[in-house]
Amino acid sequence: MVFTQSSPSDVIATRLTLDEYRAMEETNPERHEYRNGEVITMSGGSEAHSAIASNLLIYLGFLLRDSDFRLYNSDLRVWIPEYQCGTYTDLMVVNGEPELNGIRNDEILNPILIVEVLSPSTEAYDRGDKFRKYRSLTSFCEYLLVSQTEPYIEQYHNFDRNSNDRWLWQVHSNLKQTIVLHSLNVEIPMTEIYRRINF
Numbered sequence: 001m002v003f004t005q006s007s008p009s010d011v012i013a014t015r016l017t018l019d020e021y022r023a024m025e026e027t028n029p030e031r032h033e034y035r036n037g038e039v040i041t042m043s044g045g046s047e048a049h050s051a052i053a054s055n056l057l058i059y060l061g062f063l064l065r066d067s068d069f070r071l072y073n074s075d076l077r078v079w080i081p082e083y084q085c086g087t088y089t090d091l092m093v094v095n096g097e098p099e100l101n102g103i104r105n106d107e108i109l110n111p112i113l114i115v116e117v118l119s120p121s122t123e124a125y126d127r128g129d130k131f132r133k134y135r136s137l138t139s140f141c142e143y144l145l146v147s148q149t150e151p152y153i154e155q156y157h158n159f160d161r162n163s164n165d166r167w168l169w170q171v172h173s174n175l176k177q178t179i180v181l182h183s184l185n186v187e188i189p190m191t192e193i194y195r196r197i198n199f
Helices: 018-027 047-063 123-127 129-134
Strands: 032-035 038-041 069-072 077-080 085-088 091-095 111-117 142-146 153-158 167-172 178-181 186-189
Touching (some): 018 032, 047 069, 047 091
Antiparallel strands (some): 032 038, 069 091, 077 085, 091 111, 142 153, 153 167, 178 186
16 A cells, blocks of 8 residues: 555555565655555655754764764665565664665665654654564664754663663753764764754
């Protein structure tokens, strides 16, 4: 089904196979999430959303430029086998070589860090079902949920790779704070994430 999300009460749906979905994504300017046969149109982002995601990509890219970590923006999908789900993140980081989904060069299986910049239409999903799906990936161990309306970031980190039910939660709500990204062993000031963002 293809869902168009202009509002919760205005949903249009049709059925697509996984192959049809992938072919559509190669040529369609809009992005869609695949959820086990259902295809959901991803809503467009705001100027603040784009700027925050860019700030993170630029700053982390500089910090990690000589490391084995690789950063990817929203051009690539994360493939979540357990849920037959392909989705786009605002930013993801892979340790070493990306593990691709079979012969696909646009679907990654092994992110360690995922960042989502929250939007009104996707916030509940990013916090709930999407986070649950991400947690099924064995490589995934850190998650940032970044507000675009105020300096507020929620950080989840799993310190125990052998258990997926021990995620620690931390809130950052002061621009003077620095966030320690445990999975990358780097720090990023809140001021860099929110550089030139006016609240």
